[in-house]
Amino acid sequence: MDRRNFLKGASMLSLGALAACNNEKAAAPAVAAEVNNPDKNFGIQIYSLGNELYAGNLADNFKRLHDMGFKYMELAGYDVNTNKVGGVDFTEFKKMATDAGLAIPSSHVNAPALFSGVAGRESRDGSDGQFNRSMIDKVAESFKKVAEDHAKQGIEYVIHPMLAYLNNEDDVKGFAEMLNKSGEVFKAAGIKFGFHNHNMEFARMVKGEAGFRLPTVLTPLTAADGPMIMDLLMDNTDPSSVCFEMDLYWTVMGQQDPVVWLKNRANRIEMLHVKDFVVLGESGAMNFKNIFNQFYANGKKYMYAEIEDIDSGKQFERMEASMKFITSQPYVK
Ligand code: MG
Numbered sequence: 001m002d003r004r005n006f007l008k009g010a011s012m013l014s015l016g017a018l019a020a021c022n023n024e025k026a027a028a029p030a031v032a033a034e035v036n037n038p039d040k041n042f043g044i045q046i047y048s049l050g051n052e053l054y055a056g057n058l059a060d061n062f063k064r065l066h067d068m069g070f071k072y073m074e075l076a077g078y079d080v081n082t083n084k085v086g087g088v089d090f091t092e093f094k095k096m097a098t099d100a101g102l103a104i105p106s107s108h109v110n111a112p113a114l115f116s117g118v119a120g121r122e123s124r125d126g127s128d129g130q131f132n133r134s135m136i137d138k139v140a141e142s143f144k145k146v147a148e149d150h151a152k153q154g155i156e157y158v159i160h161p162m163l164a165y166l167n168n169e170d171d172v173k174g175f176a177e178m179l180n181k182s183g184e185v186f187k188a189a190g191i192k193f194g195f196h197n198h199n200m201e202f203a204r205m206v207k208g209e210a211g212f213r214l215p216t217v218l219t220p221l222t223a224a225d226g227p228m229i230m231d232l233l234m235d236n237t238d239p240s241s242v243c244f245e246m247d248l249y250w251t252v253m254g255q256q257d258p259v260v261w262l263k264n265r266a267n268r269i270e271m272l273h274v275k276d277f278v279v280l281g282e283s284g285a286m287n288f289k290n291i292f293n294q295f296y297a298n299g300k301k302y303m304y305a306e307i308e309d310i311d312s313g314k315q316f317e318r319m320e321a322s323m324k325f326i327t328s329q330p331y332v333k
Helices: 003-021 046-054 058-068 090-099 133-152 169-188 229-235 248-253 258-264 288-297 315-327
Strands: 043-045 072-075 103-108 157-160 192-196 243-247 269-274 302-305
Touching: 043 046, 046 058, 046 072, 046 315, 058 090, 058 315, 072 302, 090 103, 090 133, 133 157, 133 169, 157 169, 157 243, 157 269, 169 192, 169 229, 192 269, 243 248, 243 258, 248 258, 248 269, 258 288, 269 288, 302 315
Parallel strands: 043 072, 043 302, 072 103, 103 157, 157 192, 192 243, 243 269, 269 302
Antiparallel strands: none
16 A cells, blocks of 8 residues: 555545635734743644754754743654764754753654654655564664663653554554564663554554555444554553554544543553644644543643644744644643
């Protein structure tokens, strides 16, 4: 299956359905001049900023994020071959973040033996990522250097951001086994390991069909149609070795209600990617209040603002507008 086309097609269908109910294009919100409420505990997935993060002075850009109200960040762009993040020495990167008042609880890293690119945009354009069971041990082995580098920087979580190319239910179970073995590697280094979803994890293996099918508004699927990838991943991974980071936007794109998942899998979903169609809060399509309330009720804390489209040239501006929204919501702690 061509995953990129699969994802693209699914998103466009869902966005089309949304656009039908929202003909009015929202104007870009004003940029926050200062933080509304500095007590809110919120983080950023730095993938959202694309190359803008590295334009000019990185230390100043970190301070700008802190001034927006961010308390912590999740990395993307770590390179196992160089131990650099976005081309910056990991130790130096961490020091600049710390100096700016930004903690780094987690980092996105695709398995080096599975994807050729580093975590973030490069891996999305990679042509590999095809999974087979013979790779399980090799993948876990390839994570040892990742675990070592991240342990040195005191990073609490490493998250695998992408599903491999999978063909059938046995592949899904094999991928879950790969997560388990990789989780053991991280556990030995004192790091928690997890998996981050897109929409295709909510596809089901429909009886009589090859591959996977994602539900749409017009063609919902139920358990009677066949098992869902996400359920298989959660049911076949060891909770002591593998947690999950739920991307709210991609969950909705998969025609799922994040609140239901947070209730049913309270002990598995450790962190959130808080994302809207573009600027947080702008579409009105994401029920952040109910989602956050359930997340807090589950006793979890790390929430990362994320923006998917990273080529706008307006990433900082959009993040500032997003944080203005987040920090003004009374339900955000
Ligand atoms: Mg995400």
